[in-house]
Amino acid sequence: MDPLHNPFSPGAGSPPPELAGRAQILEQARITLGRIKAGRPERSLLLVGLRGVGKTVLLNRIRELAEQSGYKPVFIEAHEGKPLAALLLPPLRQLLIGLDRMANISEKAKRGLRVLKSFFNGVKLKYQDIEIGIDIDPEPGVADSGDLESDLSAVFLALGEAAADRGTAIALIIDELQYLSEEELSALIMAMHQIAQRQLPVVLIGAGLPQLVALSGRAKSYAERLFQFPELGPLQPDDAAAALQEPVIEQQIRFTDEALGEIIRQTQGYPYFLQEWGYQAWNLAAQSPIEVDVVRQATQDSIRRLDANFFRVRFDRMTPREKEYLRALADLGEGHHRSGDIAERLGVKVQSVAPIRNSLIKKGMVYSPAHGDTAFTVPLFGDFMKRIMPQNSARKTDKSPS
Numbered sequence: 001m002d003p004l005h006n007p008f009s010p011g012a013g014s015p016p017p018e019l020a021g022r023a024q025i026l027e028q029a030r031i032t033l034g035r036i037k038a039g040r041p042e043r044s045l046l047l048v049g050l051r052g053v054g055k056t057v058l059l060n061r062i063r064e065l066a067e068q069s070g071y072k073p074v075f076i077e078a079h080e081g082k083p084l085a086a087l088l089l090p091p092l093r094q095l096l097i098g099l100d101r102m103a104n105i106s107e108k109a110k111r112g113l114r115v116l117k118s119f120f121n122g123v124k125l126k127y128q129d130i131e132i133g134i135d136i137d138p139e140p141g142v143a144d145s146g147d148l149e150s151d152l153s154a155v156f157l158a159l160g161e162a163a164a165d166r167g168t169a170i171a172l173i174i175d176e177l178q179y180l181s182e183e184e185l186s187a188l189i190m191a192m193h194q195i196a197q198r199q200l201p202v203v204l205i206g207a208g209l210p211q212l213v214a215l216s217g218r219a220k221s222y223a224e225r226l227f228q229f230p231e232l233g234p235l236q237p238d239d240a241a242a243a244l245q246e247p248v249i250e251q252q253i254r255f256t257d258e259a260l261g262e263i264i265r266q267t268q269g270y271p272y273f274l275q276e277w278g279y280q281a282w283n284l285a286a287q288s289p290i291e292v293d294v295v296r297q298a299t300q301d302s303i304r305r306l307d308a309n310f311f312r313v314r315f316d317r318m319t320p321r322e323k324e325y326l327r328a329l330a331d332l333g334e335g336h337h338r339s340g341d342i343a344e345r346l347g348v349k350v351q352s353v354a355p356i357r358n359s360l361i362k363k364g365m366v367y368s369p370a371h372g373d374t375a376f377t378v379p380l381f382g383d384f385m386k387r388i389m390p391q392n393s394a395r396k397t398d399k400s401p402s
C-alpha cells in the first residue's frame, strides 16, 4: 500500500489515528476538569503506566479538553537533569503576563507576577543558569525563602488567585513525573494540597511510570487523598483491533481477522507496538484485505526497527554493569522478579547490586511493582536484551572457583 497514505504513527507522543480504549479515562478527566473549574472538590489526575502505553498522547488529548472547557494549560516535561523550578518559571511567566494583559486591570495577576519574581529570586542562587525577564518588582517575603515546599505553594496560590480573579482556570500538565526529585515531588504535592484546601481553579494532570504512585506516597502520605492514579495498560483485544482496523477502513482497506489476531499476539496489545506493526504491515501489503502472511513479514521489520530505535536509545544509556543486570532480569522470563533472584542469577549478593538497581530505577528502566520486586518499564524489553546480548554474560555461568 502507498506509504504516503499510511495512517499509523509509531513514535513517542505521536497522536494515533484512532485513540482506542481510553474513553473511560477521558470521561474521568472531563469530570475532574469540570468540577475543579466550578470550584468543587476533586482529586487531580496522575496517569501511570509503562513506556509506550499512550500516556503522553492522552495528556495532549486532556490538554485539548481543558482548553475547550476554558482552562489555560501549562505543559511541561520533567527531566532527570533539570530542576522543576527552571521548567515551570517560563510558562508560568507567560501565563501570568497573559492574565495581566486581559481587558481590565487585575491586582491579582500583577501580584502573581510579583510573587513569581520573588520565587525566581529565591531559586536563582541554587540554579544559576535560569533566566527570567519579568519587569516588575518582587513581592518580598513571599515565595523567596529558598525552601521549595513553601515557595512553590506560595506561587501556586498566587496563580490560583489570579486565575479565579480572571474567571479562568489553570491546568498544570506535567509529563514524566517520575523524574522529579523527592523534594520537588513533595513540594508539588504540598502546593496542590494548598490549592485544594482553598478550592482554587488549578488542576494538576500528570503522567509517569508506575513507580510514581509509591514515590508520591512516600513524599507525602496524604497524596492518595489528593490524586487519582488511573492506570494505563495494554489495550484489550477489541480495542487493539479497533486501533488497527478503524484507520485502514477509512481508506477502504481492511485486515483479516487472522491478521489482526497475529498483530495482537505479537504486540500483546501495547499501543506503541500496535502502531509499529500496523505501519509496517500497511507498507508491505500489496492489496486488501491485509493477510496474516503480510503480518508475519511485518513482524520481522517491526522488530528490526524497534531494536534500532525504541529499544536501542534506552540500551545506549546504560553502563555495562546495568546492562548485565537487565540481561539477568531478562533471563528470568516475563513479569516481575525478586531482587534476590536477579542477584543470584548474576552470582553476587543482593546488597552489592542494590546501587545498580537504584540507578536503573532512576533512569526509568525498571520499577518495583511490589517491595523487593523488579520489572522492566518497557514492554518486551526482556526479549530485546536477549537479542542484543545473546551470550548471557551473567557471572554465574562463567564464575571461576575462588
Ligand SMILES: Nc1ncnc2c1ncn2[C@@H]1O[C@H](COP(=O)(O)OP(=O)(O)O)[C@@H](O)[C@H]1O
Pocket: 009, 010, 011, 012, 013, 014, 015, 016, 017, 018, 019, 020, 021, 022, 049, 050, 051, 052, 053, 054, 055, 056, 057, 058, 243, 271, 272, 273, 274, 275
Ligand atoms: N489509545 C491508543 N490507541 C492506539 N495507539 C495509541 C494509543 N495511545 C497511544 N498510542 C500510540 O502509542 C505510541 C506511544 O504513545 P505515547 O503517548 O508516547 O506513550 P507513553 O507516553 O506512555 O510512552 C504512539 O505511537 C501512539 O500513537
Ligand SMILES: [Mg+2]
Pocket: 012, 013, 055, 056, 057, 175
Ligand atoms: Mg510519554
